[in-house]
Amino acid sequence: MNVLIVHAHHEPQSFNAAMKDLAVATLTAAGHDVVVSDLYAMGFNPVAGPADFGQRANPDYLVYALEQRNAVATDSFAPDIAAELDKLRRADFILLNFPIYWFGMPAILKGWIDRVFVSGLCYGGRRIYNRGGLAGKRAMLAFSLGGRKHMFGPGAIHGELETLLRPIEQGMLAYVGLTVLPHFAAFHVPYIGDEARGACLEGYRRHLLGLDGHAPRVFQSVEHFDEQLRPNTGA
């Protein structure tokens, strides 16, 4: 399969970068074709704005999603967005590799979503969730964080990790039709020694080799909702 890894860490020597390198090596050795968007190395601009469009449907008033739809129709995205869209179109599997910042993605990666998951191609109207524009492709999160495993879960201080990741796994990935595979979390990374780091990377390698055996997470089906996206009452 064609794999796109989007990587968002500023330190090439980091554990997070080692996770990315391991994914490249493991998936390449398994016969896949792997492309990496290393956002820091690319100097990727995460700020959605007027310069994202080579021509404007409405030059006087910027409604970002409407201009995205126009740019899809006229093939007029800024070159950096067009390049990422080409990678996204080719990919069968999209792997987002990042450190958790504030229970979410670093801004450079959030901006990759903001600018590259374009309306008109990835979603639009009722083309969301199982009918999303990227349906048929798979995606997964791989992340490192400072917190320990016991800080997450029912009754834990930060609550359930699945809840904290819902805006990403449901609201970004599943929303555009991607099949969401179980994430890989590397806990407590800044505070653990080499042995624990090695064990963590080995766990990640097994996770990657077992991708086809992971049951995808289940999210919404548009069929359960009416034309206004209200729940169907079964009438």
Place this chain on the structure above:
Amino acid sequence: MNVLIVHAHHEPQSFNAAMKDLAVATLTAAGHDVVVSDLYAMGFNPVAGPADFGQRANPDYLVYALEQRNAVATDSFAPDIAAELDKLRRADFILLNFPIYWFGMPAILKGWIDRVFVSGLCYGGRRIYNRGGLAGKRAMLAFSLGGRKHMFGPGAIHGELETLLRPIEQGMLAYVGLTVLPHFAAFHVPYIGDEARGACLEGYRRHLLGLDGHAPRVFQSVEHFDEQLRPNTGA
């Protein structure tokens, strides 16, 4: 009180900008001192990186939170971060005004959090939640979104809005000790007419004037957890 409004929309003519302008006018008229960080107008850089520090504790390997702690101790943040920190220190009430992008903040605002909510000042170790570094200050989200109100809630297609906002309201605001006031949501904004927009702004004005009457949202108390932040068993 001293108010800091952080505004993150690229279109000065937008409804979202009108919300920001209304907040400035309403809170100023009520006798408060209002400062605005208009992130797009400022060209704010949202990408956390090595240039954020005037001097480094470790120039060879960037651990972002550790360098933040060093920069707090040595007063050596990059000027743009230092300027935002000054505003944050002075503020009694922090109002984040933004359009929902992907069930979260636009990257330019996420990066303001990433770079300005610094370790060592805003949080650190067990100085989180009710013991966070910004305890005593209040905060609130005001946002516009394309979705309709019926798309959010138990059984609705996107699920509960409070869940989708949890990484922000709990994981960013409450985490650093801020008292979180109920958010204001402007639904379906790109699709409604002038009359509905006027009614929405009037609702927002009343929300702002009634700030002191809103019960804050309740999040974690560190006292319920032990030194390792495991739940106390009451022993």
